[in-house]
Amino acid sequence: MITNQKHLFNLPDDITYLNCSYMSPMLKSVAQIGVEAIYSKDDPSTNKPEDFFNNTSGLRAQFAQLIDAPSERSCAITPSVSYALANVAKNLKAGKGDNIVIADEQFPSNFYAWDTLSKEKGIALKVVSAPDLTTGRGQKWNELILEAIDSNTKMVATGHVHWADGTKFDLKAIRKRADEVGAILVIDGTQSIGALPFSVKEFRPDAVVAAGYKWMMGPYASGVSYFGEYFQDGSPIENNWMNRLNSEDFGNLINYQEQYQPGSIRYEVGESANFILTPMLTKAIAQVNEWGQENIQDYCREMTTPYINELVNLGVIIEDSSFRGEHLFGLRLPDHMDMEDMKRRFAEQRIFVSIRGNSIRISPNVYNDASDLERLVDTFKVLDHSHA
Known part of the structure; x- marks a missing residue:
């Protein structure tokens, strides 16, 4: 304790x-890291090529520990939930006649991605509303979500808890039902990861996305995501030099690569080494892991x-x-x-x-x-x- x-x-x-679900206060130690990082650019000669990759690797490792992911290379630095979900949407294998199941009144980022996709591809969007109950509301809502998943469901997208009122969704039961119909499970962990135990090995999600400025206690415009096997050969929404194979070799960057970095790093945002935000979020998650x-x-x-x-x-x-x-x-x-x-x-x-x-x-x-x-x-x- x-x-x-x-x-x-x-x-x-x-x-x-x-009001941590709105924005966490800043840890003194994280603020100090940020201040030092700002002033480090006074002398850019101190930034070595390997720092671009050590920065990112350290953050991914802390996040992998936090969510019990198999390795840091299964994680990617993503600046926002909407950015990460855009990568999911681009690589979802679904079309006309299929459907996506989501809980109602989720945070807009976890609605707009699927609403846009449904309109572009003719995918049905099944929105499961909370029951109008004063007792047993959470249990019944979970039951309704399970009932909404059918043989045409290609993805279930939900939080671990609902962002507006903390209703907890039974991810084990949802995963089991998704497996029965061959659907993937995508979790917005923004309002849970950092405060509520989460295990990739236990819940087996296909993707987990999370903003860093709430329960992970990092700065705004920072975040990390996990992408599972379903996405390992996918196509990212942007092409930057760091998500290509052998980008660590600065002397050969103009030997353009068709291949991406292995694992989930292909989905990483450009300039992910961000010498201010990335060390701050790394320090913040390290503190959460310690607690x-x-x-x-x-x-x-x-x-x-x-x-x-x-x-x-x-x-x-x-x-x-x-x-x-x-x-x-x-x-x-x-x-x-x-x-x-x-x-x-x-x-x-x-x-x-x-x-x-x-x-x-x-x-x-x-x-x-x-x-x-x-x-x-x-x-x-x-x-x-x-x-x-």
Whole structure:
């Protein structure tokens, strides 16, 4: 079990920040790496050719450890979820008469890629909406997704948890059903990887994409993805010098190569060595690996459980713990509480959360403690009493 880690961050003491799913605060150690990297360009003679590749290899290795991937060469540096999913879309083997299954109200990047593809190729897009239930919602939603997968399904695309309210999807069951019909499984891990244990070996996804600036605690415009066997001979959306074979040999770069780098590196963004962002994300993921994602879940569970029980007693609707993350969960207000009143009170108390649809998204991490949850619950109590 890890203890509170706020001392590793520069979060102000006069705010309650329960919004890691929006953007994580910066670790002091990661900020220091970034500052040093900026000033390193004062003397570019210090950048050696091998640094272009050592930088990227180090980041991929940390990410491979984080998601229990077979090797760092099965991973690729991708600056955004939309970039990584564009590579998936380009290489999906599907056409007219086939379908793609997705959960409803996912983050736009995990909708637009498939919506565009469905229109271009005549692929049906099956969007599975959450059931209108106050209890058993997560379990029923999972059942509906499994029912939507049929013999024409070529891909299932979902998160490990839903980005808006933390509903957890049963990836083992979805993988099993996808196997039965020969469909691939693509996971947007942006709202889970870095806080919720994930194993490529256990869930067997065909692709995993993740932005780095949330739970992996890296800088904005950074991220890493995993591409499995299905994509190993695919065609990337861009052709840059670093994703071609033997690009490490600077003296022979004009001996143009038809072949790509082995593994998933073919899908890597140009200038992936980014001498500022790449070392920062590497340092951030190394810290998350040191903490351990299971420990982060345990920390959040221990911290939030007493206060979640208080909220439930006030009539607040929250998913059962077996179908949500401990690090990310949605609170739905009872009829006697008004969302606009709640938003005003959050602002007055300097409590930072996200409103996503009809859900108040709460996303704590290791820099939070019980006092943050107490302030959150007190805000609900005030509103509850004002309507008594």
